[in-house]
Amino acid sequence: MNAASLKRKEIHGAIREAALREFAATGLAGTSTQQLAKAAGITKAQLHYYITSKEDLYREVLEGIIAQWRDIFFVEGEQDDPAEVITGYVRRKLKLCLDQPEGSRLFVQELLRGAPEMEDHWAGLRASVDDASGVIRRWIDEGRMKPVDPVLFMMNIWAVTQHYADYQLQSRRVLDVPDEGALDFERIANEAVQLFLMRAGLA
Amino acid sequence: MNAASLKRKEIHGAIREAALREFAATGLAGTSTQQLAKAAGITKAQLHYYITSKEDLYREVLEGIIAQWRDIFFVEGEQDDPAEVITGYVRRKLKLCLDQPEGSRLFVQELLRGAPEMEDHWAGLRASVDDASGVIRRWIDEGRMKPVDPVLFMMNIWAVTQHYADYQLQSRRVLDVPDEGALDFERIANEAVQLFLMRAGLA
Amino acid sequence: MNAASLKRKEIHGAIREAALREFAATGLAGTSTQQLAKAAGITKAQLHYYITSKEDLYREVLEGIIAQWRDIFFVEGEQDDPAEVITGYVRRKLKLCLDQPEGSRLFVQELLRGAPEMEDHWAGLRASVDDASGVIRRWIDEGRMKPVDPVLFMMNIWAVTQHYADYQLQSRRVLDVPDEGALDFERIANEAVQLFLMRAGLA
Amino acid sequence: MNAASLKRKEIHGAIREAALREFAATGLAGTSTQQLAKAAGITKAQLHYYITSKEDLYREVLEGIIAQWRDIFFVEGEQDDPAEVITGYVRRKLKLCLDQPEGSRLFVQELLRGAPEMEDHWAGLRASVDDASGVIRRWIDEGRMKPVDPVLFMMNIWAVTQHYADYQLQSRRVLDVPDEGALDFERIANEAVQLFLMRAGLA
DNA sequence: GATGAATGAGGGTTCATTCAT
DNA sequence: TATGAATGAACCCTCATTCAT
Numbered sequence: 001m002n003a004a005s006l007k008r009k010e011i012h013g014a015i016r017e018a019a020l021r022e023f024a025a026t027g028l029a030g031t032s033t034q035q036l037a038k039a040a041g042i043t044k045a046q047l048h049y050y051i052t053s054k055e056d057l058y059r060e061v062l063e064g065i066i067a068q069w070r071d072i073f074f075v076e077g078e079q080d081d082p083a084e085v086i087t088g089y090v091r092r093k094l095k096l097c098l099d100q101p102e103g104s105r106l107f108v109q110e111l112l113r114g115a116p117e118m119e120d121h122w123a124g125l126r127a128s129v130d131d132a133s134g135v136i137r138r139w140i141d142e143g144r145m146k147p148v149d150p151v152l153f154m155m156n157i158w159a160v161t162q163h164y165a166d167y168q169l170q171s172r173r174v175l176d177v178p179d180e181g182a183l184d185f186e187r188i189a190n191e192a193v194q195l196f197l198m199r200a201g202l203a
Numbered sequence: 204m205n206a207a208s209l210k211r212k213e214i215h216g217a218i219r220e221a222a223l224r225e226f227a228a229t230g231l232a233g234t235s236t237q238q239l240a241k242a243a244g245i246t247k248a249q250l251h252y253y254i255t256s257k258e259d260l261y262r263e264v265l266e267g268i269i270a271q272w273r274d275i276f277f278v279e280g281e282q283d284d285p286a287e288v289i290t291g292y293v294r295r296k297l298k299l300c301l302d303q304p305e306g307s308r309l310f311v312q313e314l315l316r317g318a319p320e321m322e323d324h325w326a327g328l329r330a331s332v333d334d335a336s337g338v339i340r341r342w343i344d345e346g347r348m349k350p351v352d353p354v355l356f357m358m359n360i361w362a363v364t365q366h367y368a369d370y371q372l373q374s375r376r377v378l379d380v381p382d383e384g385a386l387d388f389e390r391i392a393n394e395a396v397q398l399f400l401m402r403a404g405l406a
Numbered sequence: 407m408n409a410a411s412l413k414r415k416e417i418h419g420a421i422r423e424a425a426l427r428e429f430a431a432t433g434l435a436g437t438s439t440q441q442l443a444k445a446a447g448i449t450k451a452q453l454h455y456y457i458t459s460k461e462d463l464y465r466e467v468l469e470g471i472i473a474q475w476r477d478i479f480f481v482e483g484e485q486d487d488p489a490e491v492i493t494g495y496v497r498r499k500l501k502l503c504l505d506q507p508e509g510s511r512l513f514v515q516e517l518l519r520g521a522p523e524m525e526d527h528w529a530g531l532r533a534s535v536d537d538a539s540g541v542i543r544r545w546i547d548e549g550r551m552k553p554v555d556p557v558l559f560m561m562n563i564w565a566v567t568q569h570y571a572d573y574q575l576q577s578r579r580v581l582d583v584p585d586e587g588a589l590d591f592e593r594i595a596n597e598a599v600q601l602f603l604m605r606a607g608l609a
Numbered sequence: 610m611n612a613a614s615l616k617r618k619e620i621h622g623a624i625r626e627a628a629l630r631e632f633a634a635t636g637l638a639g640t641s642t643q644q645l646a647k648a649a650g651i652t653k654a655q656l657h658y659y660i661t662s663k664e665d666l667y668r669e670v671l672e673g674i675i676a677q678w679r680d681i682f683f684v685e686g687e688q689d690d691p692a693e694v695i696t697g698y699v700r701r702k703l704k705l706c707l708d709q710p711e712g713s714r715l716f717v718q719e720l721l722r723g724a725p726e727m728e729d730h731w732a733g734l735r736a737s738v739d740d741a742s743g744v745i746r747r748w749i750d751e752g753r754m755k756p757v758d759p760v761l762f763m764m765n766i767w768a769v770t771q772h773y774a775d776y777q778l779q780s781r782r783v784l785d786v787p788d789e790g791a792l793d794f795e796r797i798a799n800e801a802v803q804l805f806l807m808r809a810g811l812a
Numbered sequence: 813g814a815t816g817a818a819t820g821a822g823g824g825t826t827c828a829t830t831c832a833t
Numbered sequence: 834t835a836t837g838a839a840t841g842a843a844c845c846c847t848c849a850t851t852c853a854t
Binding site for chain 6: 438439440
């Protein structure tokens with residue numbers, strides 16, 4: 001790979017990064033290419049040299065986020081201890097949400113506008129949810145955890161973890177964390193883990 | 204109040220309703236006055252006769268939502284039973300989120316864009332949170348509930364309830380509820396109530 | 407019809423006139439809305455207030471021309487004398503081409519670019535040609551005119567008459583007619599009529 | 610001539626060919642360098658390496674066409690038989706128009722836009738027309754053909770022959786000739802020759 | 813009150829061309 | 834010789850808003 005191609009990758013990367021940030025903040029329709037270009041540190045004409053269209057860029061970034069999220073599974077590796085799995089999942093998901101909150105934000109923006117780009121993804125999500133629900137149901141049947149509504153149990157994990165991405169600004173104000181500082185991961189994670197472990201009768 | 208003034212109120216109401224819906228879906232920058240006028244069933248010129256500016260309309264609607272949300276308190280009336288209070292709060296909040304999801308959605312839109320209109324509201328929110336936290340802390344001190352992080356406990360209630368507004372579309376797809384039907388309030392409420400009661404050691 | 411509506415019609419008329427002129431000169435792709443607005447004596451924003459899109463305006467103007475041309479039939483009224491019909495048709499067509507050359511020019515522009523807007527019109531044209539061909543063939547069978555290739559005979563009439571619209575500038579230079587003056591209708595008409603009457607053995 | 614220079618000529622040829630085709634279809638203003646590059650099978654940057662500017666390329670191609678057309682004279686070689694000359698001229702011109710219709714199309718495009726590039730060519734055309742007119746007038750004076758308007762007679766030959774280039778698409782639709790096939794040269798040539806010979810009283 | 817018309821600014825995108833490599 | 838990158842201008846069109854009527 002030569003220098004020119006490297007630079008191309010760099011610029012493309014800067015554009016995608018900027019796009020994720022801006023789209024997450026103001027959505028597809030609310031984000032101008034001017035805004036995107038400025039955020040990426042290039043001119044509008046330069047931006048359009050690298051992208052096909054604003055919508056295509058949006059789609060590309062959204063697909064990237066969805067793919068990244070797909071890789072965080074409920075059960076990881078050889079785990080089969082309910083407490084371990086739940087704790088691990090909550091902490092992994094929360095970590096991702098605190099480290100890269102723009103992902104969740106972009107996702108909720110897409111949902112808010114009616115999710116026209118998501119049609120092809122629901123089936124895959126349903127399959128993942130079915131997998132995880134099956135595991136939970138088995139644990140319940142085996143008496144290894146209290147009965148819960150498996151799907152809602154999972155959805156509530158999403159709700160709690162993603163809240164600290166989507167509503168991060170509110171969390172900061174309420175918890176009095178300045179914009180420069182980071183939210184206290186351990187504090188939030190502990191409370192969240194306790195919440196779901198206790199629901200499952202595992203703590 | 205004469206007929207003309209009545210009609211004026213009606214139109215204003217239609218505008219606010221439409222604005223809430225549209226702003227909740229596509230945000231301030233992403234929503235055009237054309238779009239707003241069409242959603243309100245009037246012309247663009249008529250819209251501008253009734254409003255001062257798009258931003259003013261946005262502010263008005265946002266303030267309305269914030270005011271409405273302020274009216275749902277953690278403790279209601281003379282309640283002082285932890286289980287009763289938690290159950291009531293979760294159910295009230297969830298009901299509001301399922302009945303009028305646009306409120307939460309508008310709110311998250313504002314947060315996503317950095318909440319420039321919210322500066323004056325954080326103090327009030329902090330006060331409310333402090334009130335509720337005080338109650339919870341007292342209950343803990345009195346041994347009437349397990350120790351929790353009071354602020355995070357509340358925030359997680361928000362997270363879970365508002366999730367069914369903000370991520371409603373995803374919830375529908377995962378729970379297989381068609382766009383015309385309603386999410387199953389009792390099912391969701393029961394799981395949510397269990398979640399927080401158990402965390403508090405009250406169930 | 408009130409004054410405002412009248413003005414609207416006036417402006418719309420001015421736009422269509424300007425559009426016919428400009429599209430005839432530089433085609434759809436080669437004509438900018440700036441150019442159109444200037445030719446119509448309005449601003450670009452004003453133009454876009456009155457039209458849906460440049461392409462729609464183009465289509466509207468093109469359809470208008472096609473409709474106008476459809477109304478010039480080979481046989482008019484109760485005519486059935488070959489010499490009369492041919493003479494009348496050539497003169498009518500030529501008159502139209504000299505009076506409103508932009509029509510033919512717009513048409514040839516559309517053909518030059520591959521006529522993507524004409525797909526629906528060929529059937530109608532074929533039908534008209536078939537009608538006229540039938541008349542000519544009958545005359546030939548009845549011995550009232552010399553045998554000709556009926557379709558090519560008609561097409562050559564089009565060729566000759568429309569030439570004085572499409573190639574008018576060249577005709578002016580060759581015939582030494584200044585841009586302000588008019589081409590000598592009678593001179594051209596007489597030569598053209600002679601051409602086709604003699605071919606038909608009618609002069 | 611070395612290999613590099615040969616390749617250069619090849620590419621230049623491809624560019625001119627593509628330019629003729631594209632300019633003939635959509636005119637100077639309506640044809641983009643992108644379109645030209647794609648049609649020539651090269652990149653936009655490569656195109657600009659070979660040409661000075663779009664307008665220069667247009668001028669070059671147009672001049673080429675004009676030069677090529679100048680070489681088809683009314684009278685060819687030692688001919689002096691009116692029927693032979695007319696027949697030959699009509700057939701030669703028609704052949705050129707059917708074989709290379711883009712030439713005529715580019716020419717009419719230039720005329721349609723007001724022929725700003727043609728100012729220097731009218732004198733030469735007038736001279737050619739005067740020559741041919743002189744021959745025709747002599748034939749008439751010598752009683753070797755019927756009196757005609759010599760200039761219009763010539764112009765009508767152009768009209769008829771070029772029609773099958775400029776309006777070829779319409780001709781195909783009316784004559785039911787598919788885009789892949791060729792128009793029937795002999796059929797068209799015969800009718801055209803008859804048309805002008807009869808006008809001259811020579812058939 | 814209500815509405816057609818108008819507008820200057822800005823939307824996303826392509827343009828012809830230049831430049832560095 | 835060739836090509837990725839870059840650019841300022843222009844492309845078509847919509848924007849939020851104002852103004853007559």
